[in-house]
Structures are given as structure tokens and as C-alpha cells.
């Protein structure tokens with residue numbers, strides 16, 4: 483009997499990784515790929531980091547799952563460390579970024595409901611955002627590609643252009659619950675929120691009694707050289723979704739909130755059978771051990787500057803292909819010249835030069851390498867990008 487897969491798994495891609503070693507992936511046929519994608523910002527410590535591997539193996543042998551019926555000392559311990567290193571007073575663990583986003587939306591709405599303002603349900607989100615693929619998350623995401631054919635979507639969202647503070651403020655009315663925004667848009671094209679925009683949203687929330695929800699699933703957790711991207715702006719959110727890097731490769735997400743913002747969430751209003759399982763918590767602890775070690779985040783910042791500098795130096799040599807660099811820390815986007823298609827460039831770099839990148843919106847290819855990247859990887863990345871640019875011929879219209 484033949485089985486039809488539920489979904490084709492990236493049929494365009496010939497790479498089938500079977501092993502990871504630090505900043506490299508090795509495929510079935512033994513080819514090595516420089517991994518500048520890190521599972522889309524997930525493998526923060528690279529592949530096979532000994533501290534993470536040991537922690538997962540030890541926890542697997544001790545206790546994997548109990549559900550939330552009995553409480554979890556492992557979950558409490560990780561939550562306490564996250565609280566100590568963020569704006570948050572409360573942490574709800576999930577298994578993915580999308581679930582963290584769903585939890586954030588529910589937390590915001592319940593806050594207003596419990597405060598006697600049940601009409602405050604609308605979350606204002608931003609064009610080009612990506613918040614996940616559940617019905618709630620695609621309703622929050624104003625991209626036809628994500629939404630078409632899945633209607634009816636959920637009501638209770640309004641949309642403004644990213645980085646346009648006036649447009650966002652103009653949408654506020656007495657049904658508004660708050661804003662949900664990626665501090666740095668990832669899928670949308672590595673667009674950094676301007677200081678005026680992010681701090682302006684915070685100010686508007688304070689003035690109107692609204693909640694600021696940051697989606698730092700991609701840009702949070704050390705990626706920008708600070709623990710959280712919001713630290714670059716001198717503000718704090720009320721609620722925040724986190725995932726990807728937090729588990730270092732193990733499925734783990736979290737919704738963080740202040741005590742006030744979480745005050746509407748009482749036992750039974752939200753839950754997850756697997757969320758906070760001891761295995762995920764052990765992975766989270768191990769990642770955090772490394773992330774909080776002396777000098778780790780400063781090194782991410784330094785390596786981000788070096789990669790950025792090297793990319794900027796390279797661009798003039800290939801100015802028919804590359805336009806400019808954007809992003810923060812080790813969340814960088816290389817904007818391609820009009821007519822150079824990011825997915826084609828990514829496929830070419832992968833198949834011919836052993837370099838793994840990720841395409842994004844706004845004609846950008848993303849670089850989201852493991853945070854443990856070294857100078858030799860930066861040089862190798864530049865060599866491979868240059869080689870890819872030399873022979874890469876943009877598709878012509880005729």
C-alpha cells in the first residue's frame with residue numbers, strides 16, 4: 483500500500499539533513515552545509531551542543547511527562563529564571579510560537595474582560611507581520627498568502643502598516659484591547675521597528691489603558707545581542723510571545739506577562755497537556771545556562787557586527803545582486819536587487835555552495851545563524867555568498 487503524505491515536505495529542496503555539528507548540517511550523502519538558518523532561528527546553540535544534549539538525555543531518563551495535573555518543579559524553576567531576566571511576573575509554557583501567540587491574545591482579552599471592559603477585544607496588528615498558522619494567528623496576520631481560502635477568519639483584529647505610528651493610533655477606539663507587534667519583523671523581511679514606532683505604541687497603551695503585546699518568537703532570546711529585542715528600545719511590553727531559541731531545538735515556547743496583564747487568567751481559562759513538560763524544561767534550562775553565562779550576549783552582539791560589516795564590505799563587489807543589509811545582532815537580512823528572487827537565490831546557494839539561508843518578504847534573504855557562530859564561519863559565509871552571486875543569474879522575464 484502506498485501512503486500519500488498529508489503535505490508535501492518542501493519538494494523543491496534536495497537537502498535531507500541527517501546530522502548536525504555545531505554550525506553545520508550534514509546530509510544523507512555526506513555533504514556539509516554551513517547553517518546560517520539554524521532551523522529559522524531555533525538552534526541558538528548550534529547543533530549537538532554538549533550541555534543541551536546532556537540535559538535532555540538525563541531528563542529523558544528521569545521523567546518526561548506528567549501533564550499539569552501535579553505541578554512541575556522543573557517548570558517553576560525555569561519560569562523563575564525567565565521572570566528574573568525579563569519584564570514578566572508570570573510565564574505560561576507552550577510547545578510552539580503560535581501557541582504562545584494564541585495565549586497572548588487570550589491573556590489580553592481576558593484582562594479587559596475581567597476589568598469590566600468586555601467590549602475591548604480588538605487587537606491591532608501590522609502588515610507584513612507573521613504570527614503563526616492557527617486560525618487565531620492567521621486572523622492576526624494580514625497577509626493574503628496566509629489567509630486566502632481559510633475564511634471565515636476570526637473577528638477582533640485591525641491592521642496598520644508597520645512602522646506607521648499615526649496609522650496605528652488612528653485605529654484606536656473603545657473596542658481596542660491593545661497592539662500586537664513583532665519588535666523586529668522576521669518573515670516580513672527583517673524590518674526593524676523604529677524607536678519612534680515601538681516607544682509610541684508603548685506610550686499610547688499607557689495613555690489609553692491598552693496592552694502592548696510583543697511577538698518576539700523570532701527576534702527574542704539573545705538573537706539581537708540582548709536577551710530581548712525590546713531592550714534596545716528602553717520600554718517593556720505587558721505580554722510577550724517567545725519560542726524558537728528558547729528551546730535550542732526542542733519544541734518550547736512561552737507567553738510572558740506582567741501580573742496585571744495576566745490577572746484575568748484564572749485556573750482553567752487556558753492550558754496545554756504538553757506545555758511545561760519536564761523534558762522541554764530541561765532543554766530550556768540548558769539553553770538559559772549558556773545564554774546567561776558571562777559574555778555570551780556581548781559576543782552575539784560582536785559577531786553580529788562582524789557579520790554585518792563583512793556583508794557590507796562584500797556588497798559593492800556584487801552590486802547587481804545585493805542591495806543592502808538590515809537587522810540587529812545575528813538577525814540579519816540581505817536585501818537583494820529588484821529582479822533577484824530570494825527563494826531562487828536561497829536554493830542556488832544551498833545546492834551549489836552548501837550555504838543555508840532563509841528567504842523572507844521585501845526581497846530579503848535572512849541570516850539567522852547559531853548564536854555560537856565564529857569568525858571562520860563569517861568568512862566562509864561571505865566566500866559562499868560571493869561565489870553564489872558570481873554565477874547566480876537572475877531570472878529574466880523573456
Ligand code: PLP
Nearest residue numbers: 578579580612613614668699700
Ligand atoms: N511569531 C513569529 C514572529 C514567528 O516568526 C513565528 C514563526 O516563524 C511564529 C510566531 C510561529 O511560531 P511557530 O512556528 O513555532 O508556531
